[in-house]
Amino acid sequence: MKFIKKNIKKIVALMAFILLVAFLLIAKEFFYSSDAGAVYGNRLEGIEKVKISEETKNKVKELMGDAFTDINIRLQGRIVYIDAKAGGELAPGAAREQGNKALEAFSAEEKAYYDIQYIIDSDTNTTEYPVLGYKHHSKESINWTRDRAVN
Numbered sequence: 001m002k003f004i005k006k007n008i009k010k011i012v013a014l015m016a017f018i019l020l021v022a023f024l025l026i027a028k029e030f031f032y033s034s035d036a037g038a039v040y041g042n043r044l045e046g047i048e049k050v051k052i053s054e055e056t057k058n059k060v061k062e063l064m065g066d067a068f069t070d071i072n073i074r075l076q077g078r079i080v081y082i083d084a085k086a087g088g089e090l091a092p093g094a095a096r097e098q099g100n101k102a103l104e105a106f107s108a109e110e111k112a113y114y115d116i117q118y119i120i121d122s123d124t125n126t127t128e129y130p131v132l133g134y135k136h137h138s139k140e141s142i143n144w145t146r147d148r149a150v151n
Contacts, residue, residue, distance in 0.1 A: 046113070056105055062105075082117065084120045118142065
């Protein structure tokens with residue numbers, strides 16, 4: 001009992017410090033609960049089983065044809081971005097058809113896992129471009145933007 005009476009200030013300070021540390025740990029968990037998780041959460045689970053190879057990318061470029069001057073394919077998470085420049089006088093309808101044809105380069109597993117987005121622009125300064133297309137992994141076809149009306 002003498003020890004407690006003699007060191008009461010130190011004991012109170014130690015208990016206050018322990019409570020402060022406990023409070024700070026609880027507050028950290030509350031405010032920063034997901035700081036250790038991946039950027040995409042668990043949405044990328046299984047991505048290592050369904051890889052898009054360079055061979056597939058080259059086949060997409062081949063199927064889109066020579067009507068495009070530049071084709072860039074990149075992966076970001078579960079989305080395959082296909083950026084293409086339509087050369088010359090390629091009509092938007094023909095560009096969409098080439099994009100639909102390029103979908104054949106992907107396997108059934110790749111189409112069922114990845115979303116595919118097309119951004120087709122033109123070398124010439126025309127109001128008909130860009131043409132955008134998107135295929136959700138649960139769908140079979142690509143949804144394309146409609147033709148733009150010329151004023």
